[in-house]
Amino acid sequence: MRVAAVILGFVALASLARGASELAPGVDLIPGTFVAGTQPDGNTVVFAAPDGLVVFDTGRYPTHAQQIVDLANAAKKPVAAIVNSHWHLDHVGGNLLLREKYPGVRVYASGAIEDAMHGFLANYRAQLEDAIAKAGDDTAKQAPRRAELALIDAGPKLFPDQRIGETSTRTIAGQAFRVGFEGHAVTAGDVWIIDPASRVLASGDLVTLPAPLFDTACAEHWKDALGRLGDVDFKLLVPGHGAPMGRADLATYRRAFDRLLECAAGKSPKQACIDGWMHDAEALIPASDEKLARSLLDYYVDGNLRGDPAGRRKLCET
Numbered sequence: 001m002r003v004a005a006v007i008l009g010f011v012a013l014a015s016l017a018r019g020a021s022e023l024a025p026g027v028d029l030i031p032g033t034f035v036a037g038t039q040p041d042g043n044t045v046v047f048a049a050p051d052g053l054v055v056f057d058t059g060r061y062p063t064h065a066q067q068i069v070d071l072a073n074a075a076k077k078p079v080a081a082i083v084n085s086h087w088h089l090d091h092v093g094g095n096l097l098l099r100e101k102y103p104g105v106r107v108y109a110s111g112a113i114e115d116a117m118h119g120f121l122a123n124y125r126a127q128l129e130d131a132i133a134k135a136g137d138d139t140a141k142q143a144p145r146r147a148e149l150a151l152i153d154a155g156p157k158l159f160p161d162q163r164i165g166e167t168s169t170r171t172i173a174g175q176a177f178r179v180g181f182e183g184h185a186v187t188a189g190d191v192w193i194i195d196p197a198s199r200v201l202a203s204g205d206l207v208t209l210p211a212p213l214f215d216t217a218c219a220e221h222w223k224d225a226l227g228r229l230g231d232v233d234f235k236l237l238v239p240g241h242g243a244p245m246g247r248a249d250l251a252t253y254r255r256a257f258d259r260l261l262e263c264a265a266g267k268s269p270k271q272a273c274i275d276g277w278m279h280d281a282e283a284l285i286p287a288s289d290e291k292l293a294r295s296l297l298d299y300y301v302d303g304n305l306r307g308d309p310a311g312r313r314k315l316c317e318t
């Protein structure tokens with residue numbers, strides 16, 4: 001299963017831990033963390049709204065979700081709403097803890113997770129069970145896999161209360177946000193959000209560093225979605241993974257993304273496509289993440305961009 005394979009790649013190469021920081025008045029970032037031996041959390045952006053906090057993505061681990069709770073305690077506000085960018089476990093896992101702590105919380109997301117439970121996540125679950133059976137009594141190896149199983153088995157507790165299937169202005173927790181929807185880009189349903197006051201845009205994995213993650217993606221639609229993100233009037237963009245960026249940085253990302261797709265569609269050797277991305281996106285990739293970026297693309301160019309055409313078409317079907 002590709003998610004598992006790629007995530008194990010993350011495990012070997014990255015070990016970063018950062019703290020929460022204020023992006024603008026009333027807007028905080030809890031950065032996703034990659035810790036050696038474990039799987040990643042996505043970035044979380046927290047907006048302080050009149051009726052409570054609006055949390056965009058909740059990470060994978062209780063340790064990440066606990067940072068959201070700590071922020072809420074410090075702000076003396078409850079978590080009123082969660083908006084999930086997409087169903088990957090590093091973005092929805094914290095829904096469990098937050099639902100437990102804040103029973104009134106309302107979850108907004110696309111409905112794609114419900115299909116994924118019967119497809120991609122069901123396959124991943126089977127792969128985890130297989131790995132657990134093979135690992136025998138090694139409890140250190142078993143624990144993270146069992147935690148993944150428990151997350152998948154939580155099923156409906158990860159699901160939205162309110163499905164998002166179109167781009168519109170929505171009042172969430174007493175504040176107006178522009179909430180965007182993209183079908184069949186990173187996943188079958190991707191959501192972004194912008195706070196018109198601060199102009200902080202949280203993109204989810206539509207923008208992901210140090211490289212785009214193509215496991216469940218329709219690359220062509222994703223490219224179009226990036227074009228629409230470029231039309232959003234933002235000042236600061238928080239990607240699904242990686243550091244916040246400005247407008248010029250998104251332009252750099254888009255150019256690098258387009259050229260990566262062109263390269264992969266042509267006859268150049270894979271290494272030329274990887275080198276091209278590293279060159280085009282150089283300004284966005286910290287030196288400490290270069291090895292990770294190369295290993296991700298080494299996997300995705302063959303496994304996805306040049307992978308089975310029928311499989312790729314299926315990910316693009318609406």
Ligand SMILES: [Zn+2]
Pocket residue numbers: 042088090091205240241
């Ligand atoms: Zn992610």
